[in-house]
Amino acid sequence: MTQLDIRPQPPEKEDKLTVWPYWATKMRTSSSQAEGAQREFQVATLEFIGDEDGVLTGVKCCEVDEKRKPVAGTEFVIRADLAFIAIGFAGPISGGVTKELDGQMTLNVDARRSTNVVANDRDYRTSVDRLFAAGDVRRGQSLVVWAIREGRQAAHAIDKFLMGETVLPR
Ligand SMILES: Cc1cc2nc3c(=O)[nH]c(=O)nc-3n(C[C@H](O)[C@H](O)[C@H](O)COP(=O)(O)OP(=O)(O)OC[C@H]3O[C@@H](n4cnc5c(N)ncnc54)[C@H](O)[C@@H]3O)c2cc1C
Known part of the structure; x- marks a missing residue:
């Protein structure tokens, strides 16, 4: 089992000075990982490789820089017969509505580089x-x-915005 992570390897000890809303990361090893999983950090998946029947045989990967961009010449292939994709939500997709409204809509770019749309929880209006x-x-x-x-x-x-008043519950 090889676990790929696009983020850099976290430190062994968390930074105690990290304050809310930032999340203090540290290297955590579960019992399953300790049992024998190999972990690769700062690695991106480029391609799934299949045989002539379309059955998975490998995963083409490469190292990434601090901006998560592929580093040329670092490509490698991991032999694989099964791949699990376990990717968490990192923000609205950059090619969607937010891109079309680029420059008009205020985005909240936080430390994790997610780009949430700025709106408060009273009127929910964007910029x-x-x-x-x-x-x-x-x-x-x-x-x-x-x-x-x-x-x-x-x-x-x-x-309320459209009608001037509302009977809908809040
Ligand atoms: C893998 C995974 C597991 C999760 N497990 C849990 C769980 O166990 N319990 C829990 O409470 N929460 C869980 N969540 C979180 C939960 O799914 C989300 O918080 C919730 O779905 C957010 O709802 P939403 O309506 O804001 O966004 P979404 O559910 O993402 O809905 C947004 C919708 O907008 C559509 N859309 C996007 N762009 C456009 C466009 N341009 N035009 C038209 N439509 C568009 C999308 O197709 C989508 O249907 C999980 C999330 C993930 C990714």
Whole structure:
């Protein structure tokens, strides 16, 4: 088992001076990892390699720099017959609506380089007129219960914005 991580290897001890909202990272090793998993840090997956029947035989990878860009000449292949993709949400996709409205919409670029859309949790309005944001795109990766709550509150705010008043619950 080889576990790939695009981030640099975290330090053995967490930095005690790291304060909220930043997350103090440190190297953590689970019992399963200790049992024999090999971990590669600052590595990106470039390609899944298959045989003539389309069955996975390997994963082409490369090292990345601090901006997570591939470092030329560092490509390598890991033999594999099974690949699990376990990638967490890191922010709205950069090629979507946020890209189309680039320069008009204020994005919150935090230390983890996620780019959430800035809107408060009262009126849910973004910096673009008549554009509202709620849920993960606004607060960052979160939980379904928050998405439901924000969706209801945003509906209340939008109805009020359009109609001047609303009977929708907040
Ligand atoms: C792997 C994984 C596991 C998770 N497990 C849990 C869990 O166990 N419990 C939990 O509470 N939460 C979990 N979450 C988090 C939860 O899924 C999210 O917090 C929640 O779905 C956010 O809801 P949302 O409506 O804000 O965004 P989303 O559910 O992401 O909905 C956004 C929607 O917008 C659509 N969209 C995007 N761009 C456009 C466009 N240009 N035009 C039209 N539509 C567009 C997308 O297709 C999508 O349907 C998990 C998340 C992930 C990724």
